[in-house]
Amino acid sequence: KAGVTQTPRYLIKTRGQQVTLSCSPISGHRSVSWYQQTPGQGLQFLFEYFSETQRNKGNFPGRFSGRQFSNSRSEMNVSTLELGDSALYLCASSPIDEAFFGQGTRLTVV
Amino acid sequence: QKEVEQDPGPLSVPEGAIVSLNCTYSNSAFQYFMWYRQYSRKGPELLMYTYSSGNKEDGRFTAQVDKSSKYISLFIRDSQPSDSATYLCAMSAITDKLIFGTGTRLQVFP
Numbered sequence: 001k002a003g004v005t006q007t008p009r010y011l012i013k014t015r016g017q018q019v020t021l022s023c024s025p026i027s028g029h030r031s032v033s034w035y036q037q038t039p040g041q042g043l044q045f046l047f048e049y050f051s052e053t054q055r056n057k058g059n060f061p062g063r064f065s066g067r068q069f070s071n072s073r074s075e076m077n078v079s080t081l082e083l084g085d086s087a088l089y090l091c092a093s094s095p096i097d098e099a100f101f102g103q104g105t106r107l108t109v110v
Numbered sequence: 111q112k113e114v115e116q117d118p119g120p121l122s123v124p125e126g127a128i129v130s131l132n133c134t135y136s137n138s139a140f141q142y143f144m145w146y147r148q149y150s151r152k153g154p155e156l157l158m159y160t161y162s163s164g165n166k167e168d169g170r171f172t173a174q175v176d177k178s179s180k181y182i183s184l185f186i187r188d189s190q191p192s193d194s195a196t197y198l199c200a201m202s203a204i205t206d207k208l209i210f211g212t213g214t215r216l217q218v219f220p
Binding site: 004006033035042043045048055056058090092097098099100101102103104106 | 142144146151152153154155156159161198200202205206207208209210211212213
């Protein structure tokens with residue numbers, strides 16, 4: 001069974017630009033969550049989508065947004081990038097409660 | 111006060127030792143408890159998943175949940191150098207987002 005796939009794995013962007021990250025969940029999983037991981041803050045919850053609807057949202061500014069498609073694939077978008085957005089962005093898919101993570105997208109903002 | 115507290119370590123033990131990792135939490139609504147292992151530059155890997163109180167064993171790993179004390183533990187028996195990683199506890203209420211501890215860095219030396 002294929003795991004969670006995140007693309008791209010690495011990304012370098014300039015301040016002010018926007019970026020879109022993609023996540024393909026495990027087949028059959030309808031819930032997709034996004035997390036930001038930094039050395040100082042650890043894993044912080046961004047948002048969760050279930051059946052194309054945002055079910056939970058973390059405490060991040062509106063520059064961070066996401067969506068889920070009918071095939072459960074999800075994208076997250078960050079607009080007007082700041083240096084502090086440099087992090088590992090992780091996607092997790094869930095059948096019910098336990099979460100299975102992808103390898104992440106490492107975003108560097110310069 | 112954070113919802114989930116976890117000692118960041120690092121914890122350094124000799125090969126073959128029994129390792130004890132712990133988290134405390136404040137939210138009595140948490141029902142689902144997980145332990146993840148994360149190697150450097152990789153996504154978190156689900157190790158153990160427990161619903162409500164009790165013990166769960168899987169090979170060299172044992173997870174314990176004490177809801178009355180709001181305390182969870184992960185024990186690793188016969189630790190190996192390949193167990194060297196960061197261990198993250200995570201928990202959630204029903205259909206709510208996962209809250210992670212900051213992670214404990216474990217080093218097992220030969």
